[in-house]
Amino acid sequence: xxxxxxxxxxxxxxxxxxxxxxxxxxxxxxxxxxxxxxxxxxxxxxxxxxxxxxxxxxxxxxxxxxxxxxxxxxxxxxxxxxxxxxxxxxxxxxxxxxxxxxxxxxxxxxxxxxxxxxxx
Numbered sequence: 001x002x003x004x005x006x007x008x009x010x011x012x013x014x015x016x017x018x019x020x021x022x023x024x025x026x027x028x029x030x031x032x033x034x035x036x037x038x039x040x041x042x043x044x045x046x047x048x049x050x051x052x053x054x055x056x057x058x059x060x061x062x063x064x065x066x067x068x069x070x071x072x073x074x075x076x077x078x079x080x081x082x083x084x085x086x087x088x089x090x091x092x093x094x095x096x097x098x099x100x101x102x103x104x105x106x107x108x109x110x111x112x113x114x115x116x117x118x119x120x
Contacts, residue, residue, distance in 0.1 A: 011079075014102040017069045017095045018042070026067040029059070031081040032099075032120075036073060040109040040117020042102060050077045053084055067091040073119065074098045 111117030
């Protein structure tokens with residue numbers, strides 16, 4: 001198990017999160033609302049809004065039984081999501097600074113139709 005994943009949520013930098021997802025060691029879970037997701041998200045990320053997680057929604061099938069890295073716009077909602085998932089017994093962490101930091105570091109952002117996206 002990768003040491004940055006715990007049953008209590010830790011935090012990753014955008015580059016660490018990108019590497020974990022790219023290498024298949026974790027699933028990137030975007031917890032922003034649908035309009036934010038559609039404007040732009042990390043390539044390969046799965047989508048499940050924090051509001052749905054708080055209502056008890058299950059993780060997307062592709063994320064079940066795998067370490068999860070939550071991401072939002074600035075890092076606040078993803079921190080909440082990681083704590084919620086950890087409380088459910090999931091291996092969860094989040095991205096410090098969220099999609100704002102992700103884009104600032106020059107990591108790719110894709111739009112709803114696969115083209116270039118923006119952080120909303």
